[in-house]
Each structure stands twice: as structure tokens, then as C-alpha cells.
Amino acid sequence: MRQLLRIAPVIDDLGRLFSEAGHEIFLVGGSVRDALLGELGHDLDFTTSATPDETHALLKQFTPATWDIGKDFGTIGALKKSGGTQWQIEVTTFRADVYRSESRKPEVAFGDTIDGDLIRRDFTVNAMAINVATKAFLDPYGGLDDLADGIIRTPSTPEISFSDDPLRMLRAARFASRLGFSVAPDVVAAMKGMADRIEIVSPERIQAEFSGLLLTDAPREGIDLLVRTGVADHFIPELSAMQLELDEHARHKDVYQHSLTVLDQAIELEKARGHQPDIVNRLAALLHDAGKPATRRFEGSKVTFHHHDIVGAKLIKKRLKAMTYPAAVVKSVAKLIELHLRFHGYGDGGWSDAAVRRYVRDAGDELEHLHILTRADCTTRNRQKATRLRRSYEELEWRIDELAAQEELQALRPHLDGDEIMAVLGIRPGREVGEAYRFLLEDRTENGPREHDDAVRLLKEWWAAR
Incomplete structure (x- = not known):
């Protein structure tokens, strides 16, 4: 009232x-x-x-x-x-x-x-x-x-409701997550029996509803409902495929449950770092290990997933395109999946300044997303290991900030731009300009900034030797 x-x-x-x-x-x-x-x-x-x-x-x-x-x-x-x-x-x-x-x-x-x-x-x-x-x-x-009572039910029978509009199966998952409600058993049973009906719904409508689910405060239950009922198999089968793949450390129930935990932690970090709900962040967290089923190998008693980052990036790029996600979202999520293992090894021996610059350069505009994904990807129950990984990443972020303050690291570019390169070398636009640009960018990454005259001298020496 x-x-x-x-x-x-x-x-x-x-x-x-x-x-x-x-x-x-x-x-x-x-x-x-x-x-x-x-x-x-x-x-x-x-x-x-x-x-x-x-x-x-x-x-x-x-x-x-x-x-x-x-x-x-x-x-x-x-x-x-x-x-x-x-x-x-x-x-x-x-x-x-x-x-x-x-x-x-x-x-x-x-x-x-x-x-x-x-x-x-x-x-x-x-x-x-x-x-x-x-x-x-x-x-x-x-x-x-x-x-x-906190229950999701349909006004008519769920079979009639889902036949009228199959997208309601995804809406059931979204409302379960958004409201924190349970889904009535007859609704769950109808979702299992009618899961393939979702295929008649346009990809645009499915994408919008799935994104709405991911952007709730607690999407885990809704996502799990779509996987348990088989609805997810008909528009994002990579999710269900992860259920059967044990994590290589055998410290999680399976890769699928690990991925849900990474999503939970990414959302917590998103909030803690002052960000609004972010579809790129959440898709990357949920799907970062999507390449593991295809790369699973047994080496003695150990399970390996070599190159699952590269394979996963290709798989998810194709999947998100099919779901009609915007090109910028597809590109960002694929890049994050490809880079999500890059940090590992930092804590073992430390990185040179050049390695830190290269990490920032490769991440580009996705650096903050990569910070969140990498931190969220630590789900070990070993407190000592978790503390060590957290401290290592805190040190890496500190070094990035320190170098950024010294070198304008976020805008990592060569010492000279394309026009200056052509003027110094007396050449016209073409392949050689691109080669010179990449040479100077690599030097900038490896050795840090140079004075303008020194950069000109370096470019002329490279040109002469070439």
C-alpha cells in the first residue's frame, strides 16, 4: 500500500x-x-x-x-x-x-x-x-x-507456458537468480522435457536473456539450472561439456564447478573494485576454461590441458558470435581467455620490467578485466598457496602501477609514430613502415622509453643493418 x-x-x-x-x-x-x-x-x-x-x-x-x-x-x-x-x-x-x-x-x-x-x-x-x-x-x-514462499511457478501448466514461449525457460533461470527463489519441481521437469524447444527462439532473444541472467548479483543458481535441465546444451554446450573434466589439480569437483566459483569471485572483485555489472568480465570468468574438454590428456597419473587457453579462446569466439554478442564483447572475452594463464610463473622467479611491460601491452584495454579474471581464477583450498598467489598478483599490480607512473605504461607505443618513421627513413607508406613500427615497439617494451634523438639513431641503425 x-x-x-x-x-x-x-x-x-x-x-x-x-x-x-x-x-x-x-x-x-x-x-x-x-x-x-x-x-x-x-x-x-x-x-x-x-x-x-x-x-x-x-x-x-x-x-x-x-x-x-x-x-x-x-x-x-x-x-x-x-x-x-x-x-x-x-x-x-x-x-x-x-x-x-x-x-x-x-x-x-x-x-x-x-x-x-x-x-x-x-x-x-x-x-x-x-x-x-x-x-x-x-x-x-x-x-x-x-x-x-520464494517459488517460481507458471500460471498455466509449465508445458503450455514453455510451448507458448520457450524463452521462458531462460527467464525461469534468471528470476531464480535475481530473486533468490527456488524453481517448482514441475517447472524443472518441463524444462528437462522441452529443452530442445529453445532452438526455435532467435539467437538475439536468447543472448539478451542469458546476459540478463549473468548480470544478476548471483547468477550461479540460474546457470546451474540451465545446465542441469539440458537447456544450456542447445545454445552454449561448452558449459555442460566442462562438467566431466576434472581440474588438473584434482582439488575441485570438476572444471564446471570451478568455473562457477570463478564467476562468483569475479563478481565479488567487480564490486570491491568499484565496477558496475560487466558482461565481459562475467562471460570471461564463466568460460575461461572452456578449452579444457578438447585438450584433456592423461600423462601417467596426471591430467593435463595443454594450450586450453588458445583452444578455448577460439571456441568461445565462435560461440559468442553465434549468440550475436557485439563484436567488441566477443573480441574482449576471447582475448581474456587467451591471456588468463599469462600470470602463472610470475611468483616463481619474478619478471623483468620488460616482461611486465609486455603483460600490459598484450592486455591492452582489457588490463583491468585481466586483473579481475586472474585473481578470481584462484580457487584453491590450500590457504598458503592462495595467500602466495594473492600476494604475487598484488606485487605484479604494484609494479605495473609503478612503471605506469614512470613511463605512461597504459599508452605503450613506439618512440616514433608512422609519420616520423617515414620522415627519418625517407620512405613512403608500405610494409617497411609496419616493420619499423614493430621494431620500435619491441624495443620500447624491452628497454623502456628513449629520448627522441636516441630513438632516431636506433631506427637508422636498424634500417642500415636491414
């Missing part, structure tokens, strides 16, 4: 406007759920008996800031300032969407009753509504009880 009173100036006006036009309008779905949890934000979702055109006309009377970009799906949006707060509002015509067996997208269909709309929603906790005009609370499928 406190939440509803807070938004009363907005919903009262909307209720009066739609009611006078002869239409019903309800606060619905996530807005009601979040209000009951005391977490209602500034985004309000409504459903109505009005058609999209009728809704748009009514909202124009309510606020000048409206848009109809979602009109084909029955949704009209609006912004409304009230009491010093800006509310983002979406009003959708009663829905009755369904997937056809051959379709990759839902077929949009409008309904004519609130009950028909609510039974088509994904879960009971999202199938509650409040009549904006009368303030009557509608909960025909027990969503309030499920919210109190």
Missing part, C-alpha cells in the same frame, strides 16, 4: 482517463511484484483493454511525451513528470501471444480480458494485477503466496 500511495498521482490520473473512455487499465506484472517486495522503481507497466491506437490517443492527453515504437506488439510508451519524479510508463493491450512450431518469433495476438492476459504471463509472481480505477487486487494464480 505504501508503494501504491507513492505512485498514486500517476495511476489515479491514468485510471480516471481510461475509465472515462470505457476501458480497463491495470498495473501489472513486474511492477506489482516489485511493489509487493518494496522495490518498485520509476518504470511502471500497465495492461489495458484499449487497442494500441486508443491507448496512444489517451496517453497524449496524459503527457506530451509518448512514443509508439512498440505499437506492433501492442505497447505504447510515455514519460510523465509528477511530484519531482520522472516516470517511464508502458501500456500494453491485453496479450495472447503464442509460438507456432515452425516460428522463431512469437505471433502477436491481442486478448480481450485481464484473466486471459494474466494466464499467458510467464510466472505466477508476474501474473498479479491491480485495477488502477478501483484499486482491486487480482491474483488468480496464487502469485502472492509464491512470492512469500
Whole structure:
């Protein structure tokens, strides 16, 4: 009630406007759920008996800031300032969407009753509504009880729900992680029986839902649900493949459980280092050992995974492209997987300044992500070993900071740029300029910065010897 009173100036006006036009309008779905949890934000979702055109006309009377970009799906949006707060509002015509067996997208269909709309929603906790005009609370499928008990259930049978929209199987995992709820046994059973149904959903929708899961505060349970039910096999099989591969130290149940722990620790580090939820960080943590199944070898009593970093980077690059992740995300995650073992060996004998520069140069813009991934990858239960690894990486970060302060390490570039190289050598753009650039960059990495005249002398000596 406190939440509803807070938004009363907005919903009262909307209720009066739609009611006078002869239409019903309800606060619905996530807005009601979040209000009951005391977490209602500034985004309000409504459903109505009005058609999209009728809704748009009514909202124009309510606020000048409206848009109809979602009109084909029955949704009209609006912004409304009230009491010093800006509310983002979406009003959708009663829905009755369904997937056809051959379709990759839902077929949009409008309904004519609130009950028909609510039974088509994904879960009971999202199938509650409040009549904006009368303030009557509608909960025909027990969503309030499920919210109190922390259970994810479907309004209709899960088989019908997942047949209507198979993406709901991923949504079950996301809500389990986001809300910290358990998933009802019949829902889990339906996910197992209908896992292959997810293949008719477009990669773009799967990617968006999977990313939403990864970006929750505690995605582990949701990810494990997708693997246990076999749903993950149909869009990211590399996850399930890691279950059977024992870690080479035999100190974890398997590589899969180790990867979930690395993800947990990466999220903790992400927060501790002051970052917002980061999809690159989380994909890299979860998938950094994806190359181990393909590289598993037995050497006597020892299991090895030689070059799993290189193999894993190639596998995941291909997988993330297929899932339609942005090119920049794909490139960053692949680079991190390829570099995630680079630190090992640092604590054994220390690195020269040149080795530290090369570490920074190879990481490039992903240096902070690499710091997080490398630290999170330590999951040993041996306290002495864990302390030694942590201290070694702290020392490496300190040395990076020290060199950066001295040498502008983050902007590691050759002593001379391409134009200066061509001027010194009297050559035109071509292969030789690239060779000279790489020579100077390697010298910068190995020996640190040089004065301009010294760099010119070095370049001329290299050119003459060449």
C-alpha cells in the first residue's frame, strides 16, 4: 500500500482517463511484484483493454511525451513528470501471444480480458494485477503466496507456458537468480522435457536473456539450472561439456564447478573494485576454461590441458558470435581467455620490467578485466598457496602501477609514430613502415622509453643493418 500511495498521482490520473473512455487499465506484472517486495522503481507497466491506437490517443492527453515504437506488439510508451519524479510508463493491450512450431518469433495476438492476459504471463509472481480505477487486487494464480514462499511457478501448466514461449525457460533461470527463489519441481521437469524447444527462439532473444541472467548479483543458481535441465546444451554446450573434466589439480569437483566459483569471485572483485555489472568480465570468468574438454590428456597419473587457453579462446569466439554478442564483447572475452594463464610463473622467479611491460601491452584495454579474471581464477583450498598467489598478483599490480607512473605504461607505443618513421627513413607508406613500427615497439617494451634523438639513431641503425 505504501508503494501504491507513492505512485498514486500517476495511476489515479491514468485510471480516471481510461475509465472515462470505457476501458480497463491495470498495473501489472513486474511492477506489482516489485511493489509487493518494496522495490518498485520509476518504470511502471500497465495492461489495458484499449487497442494500441486508443491507448496512444489517451496517453497524449496524459503527457506530451509518448512514443509508439512498440505499437506492433501492442505497447505504447510515455514519460510523465509528477511530484519531482520522472516516470517511464508502458501500456500494453491485453496479450495472447503464442509460438507456432515452425516460428522463431512469437505471433502477436491481442486478448480481450485481464484473466486471459494474466494466464499467458510467464510466472505466477508476474501474473498479479491491480485495477488502477478501483484499486482491486487480482491474483488468480496464487502469485502472492509464491512470492512469500520464494517459488517460481507458471500460471498455466509449465508445458503450455514453455510451448507458448520457450524463452521462458531462460527467464525461469534468471528470476531464480535475481530473486533468490527456488524453481517448482514441475517447472524443472518441463524444462528437462522441452529443452530442445529453445532452438526455435532467435539467437538475439536468447543472448539478451542469458546476459540478463549473468548480470544478476548471483547468477550461479540460474546457470546451474540451465545446465542441469539440458537447456544450456542447445545454445552454449561448452558449459555442460566442462562438467566431466576434472581440474588438473584434482582439488575441485570438476572444471564446471570451478568455473562457477570463478564467476562468483569475479563478481565479488567487480564490486570491491568499484565496477558496475560487466558482461565481459562475467562471460570471461564463466568460460575461461572452456578449452579444457578438447585438450584433456592423461600423462601417467596426471591430467593435463595443454594450450586450453588458445583452444578455448577460439571456441568461445565462435560461440559468442553465434549468440550475436557485439563484436567488441566477443573480441574482449576471447582475448581474456587467451591471456588468463599469462600470470602463472610470475611468483616463481619474478619478471623483468620488460616482461611486465609486455603483460600490459598484450592486455591492452582489457588490463583491468585481466586483473579481475586472474585473481578470481584462484580457487584453491590450500590457504598458503592462495595467500602466495594473492600476494604475487598484488606485487605484479604494484609494479605495473609503478612503471605506469614512470613511463605512461597504459599508452605503450613506439618512440616514433608512422609519420616520423617515414620522415627519418625517407620512405613512403608500405610494409617497411609496419616493420619499423614493430621494431620500435619491441624495443620500447624491452628497454623502456628513449629520448627522441636516441630513438632516431636506433631506427637508422636498424634500417642500415636491414
